[in-house]
Amino acid sequence: MxxxxxxxxxxxxxxxxxxxxxxxxxxxxxxxxxxxxxxxxxxxxxxxxxxxxxxxxxxxxxxxxPKWRLDAQRLLRQKSLTLKRIKALQEIVAENDSMKEDAELVYIKYEKKLAELEGNEKQVNDALNARLAELDAEARNIKAVLFDAKLQFRSNEMKEETYQQIKVQTDELIEHINNERTEIGNVRAKMAANTLENLTAAATTEQAAASAKGEEAPAAEPSQPAADEISPVQQVTTATAGEEGEKPAMLSANGAEQQSETSWLSQVITK
The missing domain is CATH 2.30.30.240 (PRC-barrel domain)
Structure with a gap:
């Protein structure tokens, strides 16, 4: 080993x-x-x-x-690939009708896979709902501890220093719960948006944007300036590492990861 x-x-x-x-x-x-x-x-x-x-x-x-996170990531990856292949099959048939019979057999295979993944998606959603219920129960327990500590502090049964320590610890636990709730919400939004209709709509939008860009008239080229009108080349200094802004490690609802998971994990080491 x-x-x-x-x-x-x-x-x-x-x-x-x-x-x-x-x-x-x-x-x-x-x-x-x-x-x-x-x-x-x-x-x-x-x-x-x-x-x-x-x-x-x-x-x-x-x-x-958490297991729900691994299951959700696996599901999103598999379903996304399956939808892309179904869309590709549809495009192949649309471009060449003679391949319709050949594509039909493959299409049935991916339709079955998609139905299986949708069944898995229901199980993942059930697991997410169950986890949210657990988080709600944990949050209620934590808030009860904090409220009781505040009550003891106000009745002079507890020193302020002790109360502040309890508040710091419970606030941190609530923050962890809220972070997990947010990520669960993002995962659910990504799963809901991961459909063939949305994939097709996104592709259509990209094609329309590309066509519109191609139809734009080229800008007229500026006349060559005289020798005494040419501006001198200016030096551009590279920014130092300290001048570059740090990228936040956030996972948006559409699934765009702005930083690697390893970097994100390093932020919670000190918590």
Missing amino acids: SEEKLGFVGKQVKDIYGTYIGRVVGIITEIDGEIETVGVDTGSGGLKQLPYEQLVIQGDYVFFI
Whole structure:
């Protein structure tokens, strides 16, 4: 077994939203030596076995990726490819009617695959709804803790320093919950928009834009200036690394990732 895999042992585990889960105490391997699960001490929750495929090492931490996130990403990738191939088949038949019979057999295959993926999409949506319900329950519990602490502080049963510590911790937990809610909302929006109609509409819009650009009359070329009218070439200095703005690691509802997941994970290391 490689030292890289053994690097899990002893590291703290967080979810990708920054919530602490526990510490890795060991691993369970398959008969061929591949890691099956990673044992994490969660304190009063006991030793939990987390699937290896849902874990990633980033610096001094191991990050746990929710199963719903992996399932949703896999579904979006497979459905997007299936829709693109169905659209390509439709275009082939439209351009050459003699290939209709050949394309029909392949089309049936992808129609079946699409129906299967739509069934999987329902299961993923059910999992997302269940997770949202869990997050709502967690948020209520956290707010109850904060409210009780505030009540004790106002009745002079608790020092302000203690109350502020509780507030900081509960605010952080609520922030993690809100981050996960936002990502679930983005994933649901992406799945809803991932349809053949939207794919066709996007392609039509791109073609129309390209045609309109091609039909524009070329701009008249300016007359050659006299030798004494030519402006001197100006030097352009390259911006230093410190002058360039940092790109935010946000995942928009249309699925555009503005930064790699690894960079995004590094932002929650300190939380």
